[in-house]
Structure formats: C-alpha cells, structure tokens
Amino acid sequence: MNATELLDRRAAIAAHHPELEPVDPDLLCLLELPEDLPERLSIAEAAELTGLTAHTLRYYERIGLVDVRRDAAGYRSYDQRAMSRIVFISRLRASGMPIGTISHYLELVLQGDHTEPQRLALMQEHRDRIQRQLRELQLALAVTDYKITVYGGTAAP
Amino acid sequence: MNATELLDRRAAIAAHHPELEPVDPDLLCLLELPEDLPERLSIAEAAELTGLTAHTLRYYERIGLVDVRRDAAGYRSYDQRAMSRIVFISRLRASGMPIGTISHYLELVLQGDHTEPQRLALMQEHRDRIQRQLRELQLALAVTDYKITVYGGTAAP
DNA sequence: CTTTGCCTTTGAGCGCGCTCTAAGGCATAC
DNA sequence: GTATGCCTTAGAGCGCGCTCAAAGGCAAAG
Numbered sequence: 396m397n398a399t400e401l402l403d404r405r406a407a408i409a410a411h412h413p414e415l416e417p418v419d420p421d422l423l424c425l426l427e428l429p430e431d432l433p434e435r436l437s438i439a440e441a442a443e444l445t446g447l448t449a450h451t452l453r454y455y456e457r458i459g460l461v462d463v464r465r466d467a468a469g470y471r472s473y474d475q476r477a478m479s480r481i482v483f484i485s486r487l488r489a490s491g492m493p494i495g496t497i498s499h500y501l502e503l504v505l506q507g508d509h510t511e512p513q514r515l516a517l518m519q520e521h522r523d524r525i526q527r528q529l530r531e532l533q534l535a536l537a538v539t540d541y542k543i544t545v546y547g548g549t550a551a552p
Numbered sequence: 553m554n555a556t557e558l559l560d561r562r563a564a565i566a567a568h569h570p571e572l573e574p575v576d577p578d579l580l581c582l583l584e585l586p587e588d589l590p591e592r593l594s595i596a597e598a599a600e601l602t603g604l605t606a607h608t609l610r611y612y613e614r615i616g617l618v619d620v621r622r623d624a625a626g627y628r629s630y631d632q633r634a635m636s637r638i639v640f641i642s643r644l645r646a647s648g649m650p651i652g653t654i655s656h657y658l659e660l661v662l663q664g665d666h667t668e669p670q671r672l673a674l675m676q677e678h679r680d681r682i683q684r685q686l687r688e689l690q691l692a693l694a695v696t697d698y699k700i701t702v703y704g705g706t707a708a709p
Numbered sequence: 710c711t712t713t714g715c716c717t718t719t720g721a722g723c724g725c726g727c728t729c730t731a732a733g734g735c736a737t738a739c
Numbered sequence: 740g741t742a743t744g745c746c747t748t749a750g751a752g753c754g755c756g757c758t759c760a761a762a763g764g765c766a767a768a769g
Contacts, residue, residue: 437715437716438715438716439715439716448757448758449715449716450757450758450759451756451757451758453717453718454756454757454758458756465717468716468717468764468765468766469716469717469764469765470715470716470717470765471716471717483692483695486688486691486692486695487692488756489685489688490685490686490688490689490691490692491648491685491688491689492689492692493755493756494755494756494757495755518692518693519693521689521693522686522689522690522693525682525685525686525689526686528646528647528648528682528685528686529647529679529682529683529685529686531643531646531647531648532647532648532649532678532679532682533679534643534647535640535643535644535647535649535675536675536676536678536679538640538643594745594746595745595746596745596746605727605728606745606746607727607728607729608726608727608728610747610748611726611727611728615726622747625734625735625736625746625747626734626735626746626747627735627745627746627747628746628747645726650725650726651725651726652725
C-alpha cells in the first residue's frame with residue numbers, strides 16, 4: 396500500500412469523520428518504509444533508519460513498547476513489524492505524545508477491535524492539545540511582535 | 553490598550569510581516585490582566601491569577617526570569633509589571649518553549665532595541681517547530697485511523 | 710592467537726522543570 | 740501569652756525520557 400492509496404483510504408475515512416483535517420500528501424511519504432528494506436536489521440541499521448539512537452531503541456524495548464527477536468548470536472534482529480512499530484512510536488514522540496500515552500495506546504491495540512473508539516479518542520485528544528499549543532504560540536508571537544513594534548522592545552515583555 | 557486595539561495593531565504589523573498568521577480574537581483576551589487588578593499581589597494571589605503554583609513562581613524568580621519586590625515583612629509583592637511578565641512566561645511555557653529559550657529571549661529584551669530581529673527570529677523559529685509538531689501529529693493520527701479502519705485495529709499499529 | 714568492533718546486559722546518571730521539605734519569621738485571633 | 744496560617748529561605752527530591760558506563764560475548768581480519 397503506497398502513499399497514494401493511503402490518501403484515498405483516508406479520504407474515505409474522512410467522510411465518516413468530518414472532524415479530521417486533511418493531511419499534507421508530502422507527509423504521508425514519511426510513513427513508508429523503504430521498499431528495499433532488508434528482512435532483518437541490526438540495531439545499528441534500525442537506529443540509522445529511524446533516526447533514533449541504539450540506546451533509545453533498547454530503552455523502548457526495555458519499557459515494553461516493542462518486542463524484538465534475537466539472532467543466533469543473541470543480537471537484536473528487527474523485522475518489518477518491529478520497524479514499523481518503532482517508526483510509529485517515534486512519530487508520536489515527535490508530535491510530543493508522552494511515552495505513557497503511547498504505551499496506553501499500544502495496550503488498547505493489543506486488547507482488540509473493541510478499543511477502536513478509545514484509540515481514536517486518545518489520538519484526537521492529543522491532536523487537540525497540540526492545536527491548543529499552536530494557538531498559544533501564535534498568541535505569544537502576536538504579543539511579542541506587537542510589543543517589539545509598539546514599545547520598540549525596550550519595555551518589559 | 554485593549555484586545556481590539558491590540559488586534560488593530562497586529563493587523564498593521566502583519567502588513568509588514570506577511571508570514572504571520574492571523575490570531576484568533578478570542579485568544580487575545582487571554583493577554584489582558586483583569587482591569588481591577590490590585591496594585592500589588594501576594595504570592596498566593598499571583599498564583600491564583602496565573603494558574604501557576606507558588607512554588608513555580610518562586611522557582612521562576614530564583615532562576616532569574618522575573619524580579620519581584622518584597623513588602624515590609626519580607627513577603628513577595630507582585631506588581632503589574634511582574635504579573636504581565638509572568639503571564640507572558642507562562643504563555644510561552646504553555647506553548648512548549650523551553651525555559652532556556654525564554655531566558656534567552658528576556659536577555660535580548662534587556663539588551664535593547666537592536667535585538668528585535670533576533671527576538672522575532674527566535675519566536676518564528678519556535679512557531680515553526682510547533683507547526684512541524686502539529687503536522688507530525690496529524691500524520692500520526694492519519695496513520696492511526698487509517699490502520700483502525702483498514703486493519704480493524706488488530707494488526708500491529 | 711590477538712585485535713577490532715559491534716553487540717549484550719544491568720544499572721547508574723543526567724538535564725529539565727518543577728515540587729516538596731525543613732526550619733523558621735510575621736501577624737492576626739483568641 | 741499561644742495558636743493559626745501564610746510567608747520566607749536553602750536545598751533536596753522527583754518523574755520523564757533518555758543517555759551513558761561497566762563488564763563482557765561474538766566474530767571476522769590480520
């Protein structure tokens with residue numbers, strides 16, 4: 396399933412969830428793992444691919460966010476499933492979601508289909524928090540350049 | 553200067569800074585301190601008004617974000633200037649700006665008019681970071697409800 | 710064989726942003 | 740007087756999310 400099909404799917408979903416905002420098509424590319432991804436990756440390769448450090452990958456495993464198999468030598472061996480979960484996690488982290496919430500979300504997934512509404516609610520709540528944050532910033536920015544312009548920046552900010 | 557005047561000012565500023573986005577008028581009200589604000593407030597009153605704890609107010613003072621005078625008894629006494637600075641700080645914090653950056657911004661203010669461009673740049677950089685974060689979240693959300701819908705939530709997230 | 714380098718584990722350490730504690734001062738009520 | 744309640748200070752503690760250290764295993768290169 397490529398980015399275009401994903402977008403089509405999303406359009407269909409959006410029809411049922413009018414509160415969702417459109418997603419920039421460019422961004423969906425970030426979802427895709429490279430097509431020529433090896434079957435199994437070492438921790439160094441996984442780190443390289445995700446932009447996380449090996450330390451962080453071990454940490455995520457330790458706290459139960461992801462399961463990773465070992466090879467014959469006892470080394471971590473990341474398969475597609477592990478990789479896409481890690482990419483997913485790193486994306487949520489990058490958007491500012493706390494690890495506890497991610498953990499909760501993954502537990503919901505584990506619990507099965509009937510937790511869908513809770514999962515959607517959780518994500519939408521998070522999105523709302525980010526949007527609020529953005530508005531806070533725009534406000535701060537407005538105050539700032541207002542003050543810079545009006546007071547010349549010499550008055551108390 | 554009330555919220556309406558502030559908005560007018562901002563419109564004028566926006567003419568010179570087309571990259572700025574419009575600000576929700578409702579939000580500008582948050583800027584305003586109550587009109588009947590007492591001349592000087594105790595730490596408990598200041599905490600109540602800003603939604604921060606007294607502990608946090610002392611902490612902000614300790615790390616040099618704000619200067620607060622004392623009354624005859626040695627108690628902190630917050631004047632308008634202190635209050636508006638604290639509101640400003642809390643707004644930036646709420647938007648996710650690290651304390652170090654806020655500190656830097658306030659130093660720039662202290663240094664005088666010639667630091668205006670740096671201040672604006674700093675704020676715009678922060679806004680860009682938040683916007684990136686928002687896009688990250690929208691992406692994560694898209695992935696999520698895509699997966700919920702397509703896989704029924706049973707597959708790996 | 711040793712060296713090199715990546716890997717393992719457990720457990721400790723760190724920077725951030727608070728948050729709380731301890732020990733005590735002031736001031737109003739009784 | 741004393742009890743209360745809010746205030747002061749310096750400094751310790753905490754939760755989060757990593758980040759690093761120590762001690763050692765595996766394996767290909769020379």
